Amino acid sequence: MTSPTATTSLLRLRTPVLAVLGALLLSGGWAPWPTAWLVPLLFVGWLPYLVMERKLTLEGARKGRVFASTYLMLVLWNALTTWWVSYAELAAGIAAVVLNALLMCLPLMAFRQTKKRLGNRWGYLSLPVYWIAFEQVHLHWDITWPWLTLGNGFAAAPQWVQWYEYTGFLGGSVWVWAVNLLAFWAWFGRGGVGPWAVEGPARFRWAAPVLTVAMPLFVSALIGRSYEEKGPKAEVIVVQPNLDPYVEKFEGGAQFVPYDEQLTRLLKLSEQKLTPETRLILWPETALEEPYWENTIESHPKIRRVRAWLAQHPGVALLTGITTLGSYPNKEAASETARYRDDLGYYDFFNTAAYFANATAPVALYHKSRLVPGVEKIPPVLVSIVSHIDLGGTVGSVGSQAERTVFAAPANAPALRVAPIICYESIYGDFVGEYARNSATLLGLVTNDAWWHDSPGYRQLLSYGQLRCIETRRDLARSANTGFTGFINQKGEITQRETAWIPTSSRAAVHLNTETTFYVRFGELIGRGAQIAAVLLLVVAVVVGWRRKQLPA
Structure with a gap:
């Protein structure tokens, strides 16, 4: 599953192919006819982006190319899922696709800079923090458009997320990122490519994302089975x-x-x-x-x-x-x-x-x-x-x-x-x-x-x-x-x-x-916590970057 040959083949895919693949997978949570059968695609939806970002890093790609590849995936995801807004207002429909994809680039660019300054471990840990902090902001400002909040992607499978009564839908966003990052680690973790360098059999590394999918499903089933309608x-x-x-x-x-x-x-x-x-x-x-x-x-x-x-x-x-x-x-x-x-x-x-x-x-x-x-x-x-x-x-x-x-x-x-x-x-x-x-x-x-x-x-x-x-x-x-x-x-x-x-x-x-x-x-404890953590991570990344520039060559 994680052989050098498989890893190398994945990295050889062209970035536009990875961008299109990522957009298609993420669209699973917003299918034209909502169905639980496509929702699991969210658990691997970010893998093409993570592979693409890793590939561009290894190639030493310029910032413009990284941004263009990232934006291509996000604008395709938005277009595939929210094109119908144009029925009500053409300009609003175009803006919902073009501008929302542009805003989504912000947390991903922050992740890139954090990884560059603080290393893989902190970089990859920062990615869900930045993304969920962005989702929290997107719930409250003047141009709010949270239709594609990752946790909303489970709307077609409410039986999977009965624990939303504790976390709210941003808990679903955490779930999506946790599984995607653990799957990426399981694929690329050997030899230090991923956020954690772990040697050993691949089956043990794949146990983490599998359990991260299974445990919330199990908890949701328990809650759903025991819950009874309340009130007169x-x-x-x-x-x-x-x-x-x-x-x-x-x-x-x-x-x-x-x-x-x-x-x-x-x-x-x-x-x-x-x-x-x-x-x-x-x-x-x-x-x-x-x-x-x-x-x-x-x-x-x-x-x-x-x-x-x-x-x-x-x-x-x-x-x-x-x-x-x-x-x-x-x-x-x-x-x-x-x-x-x-x-x-x-x-x-x-x-x-x-x-x-x-x-x-x-x-x-x-x-x-x-x-x-x-x-x-x-x-x-x-x-x-x-x-x-x-x-x-x-x-x-x-x-x-x-x-x-x-x-x-x-x-x-x-x-x-x-x-x-x-x-x-x-x-x-x-x-x-x-x-x-x-x-x-x-x-x-x-x-x-x-x-x-x-x-x-x-x-x-x-x-x-x-x-x-x-x-x-x-x-x-x-x-x-x-x-x-x-x-x-x-x-x-x-x-x-x-x-x-x-x-x-x-x-x-x-x-x-x-x-x-x-x-x-x-309320949104997860969103507010992510905002605080995002600010702290950005400050640390900026300070570390500044200190490195002060060191003699």
């Missing part, structure tokens, strides 16, 4: 109106469905599954689309119509996506995302979730907070640039809020405290965990997956919801404009899934768990 039950309905966002959903579309008819469809689909036991109904993202001014929302005819319908069905609460606008009295009071018009003054657009606890309670609002970069959020430095360009529409970011709002329980279901999660937000583990820390007992996801057509995007987003259920041990009720509507239990198992691309609704009795997991209580 409540009946919930989720609705899928199936309105094409390109031609039907929005005014100006070629086959635009009037907003009154859209509301009628939502109400009829809700009534199809309604029973005396129903406590909550979910409508999808932007189900109520025409912009509603928040300070006068109660006077809007459609809001009155919703309240009249709720009055006919006492005991039922409604969570719906809605587009709202908030006004500010002056520039000083306005947010950094506020827009200005002479006739309106300063105001914000919000992608909002509205909650009606009953027919008369004041409407509660939550503003989407994790915004899609380039589509819903433009970094402030870029706003100043594009504000002078006529793009044919509004320029700037959608408004957001800092805290995670949990909607109050209706009187007849005191344990039902729903977390409003809007589409893209379900990618973020710690973000969703904040809802559970704020006493949410049910995850309520409203989304409009049809922006991505019949592509891998909405399938992967459905799978990500399974990971969030494991991390928080909360049931998830999912309402999509179209895509997949249904329910996921606390073990990350899809218990109901309606067919995509048809108007439908679904009903289930969900569990309302009040307990908090270790991950919910403490």
Whole structure:
């Protein structure tokens, strides 16, 4: 397995071949149709990169060639897995591939420099540290795009990662790197090529990566087998109106469905599954689309119509996506995302979730907070640039809020405290965990997956919801404009899934768990720890490099 001939043959592969191979293997966690059968490719997905980097080092390749080879692999990986973003916005799709691959180069270049200054042992140990520190940063800054966080790659195999309730999805990133590095060591470790020089039979070196794969699987199986759904039950309905966002959903579309008819469809689909036991109904993202001014929302005819319908069905609460606008009295009071018009003054657009606890309670609002970069959020430095360009529409970011709002329980279901999660937000583990820390007992996801057509995007987003259920041990009720509507239990198992691309609704009795997991209580310990370790490693590498330059030749 690790003969000199095999090792030499592997190093003789051309770097473009290794780059393509690495991209293909890493894509296994984000297959067009998510399946657990391809997820194991993640455990060897980084081997082509490690071999390629070693080959270039032995050849004394220039920095430009190393960077180009690395970037080729990363841009291919991004293109193979997230090309579908271009359906919603071509520029955003290109940026998601080109720029995200460029950002991914940063931790790999830091690894190269650390290995050069501190040697193989510390160099290879630094690689997962830098990568996970990068993933942690990518969860929180203005151009956040964590779709390809390695731990998300296990979304197609939730039964393998029941221990995410302790580590969160970054624990999966650690797992991927640990197996890849141990496999690389097993292949190249003899004679000091890898991070540790170990003599002896190859079978003993290969025991390490095999056990590193097997032990978490064993632990996950034990947890999954013993875990039981927690909390009282409540009946919930989720609705899928199936309105094409390109031609039907929005005014100006070629086959635009009037907003009154859209509301009628939502109400009829809700009534199809309604029973005396129903406590909550979910409508999808932007189900109520025409912009509603928040300070006068109660006077809007459609809001009155919703309240009249709720009055006919006492005991039922409604969570719906809605587009709202908030006004500010002056520039000083306005947010950094506020827009200005002479006739309106300063105001914000919000992608909002509205909650009606009953027919008369004041409407509660939550503003989407994790915004899609380039589509819903433009970094402030870029706003100043594009504000002078006529793009044919509004320029700037959608408004957001800092805290995670949990909607109050209706009187007849005191344990039902729903977390409003809007589409893209379900990618973020710690973000969703904040809802559970704020006493949410049910995850309520409203989304409009049809922006991505019949592509891998909405399938992967459905799978990500399974990971969030494991991390928080909360049931998830999912309402999509179209895509997949249904329910996921606390073990990350899809218990109901309606067919995509048809108007439908679904009903289930969900569990309302009040307990908090270790991950919910403490958040991203792995990510924050990796950031601290990355800074320390970089400082040591810089200092060592500087001291070497001071030594006499």
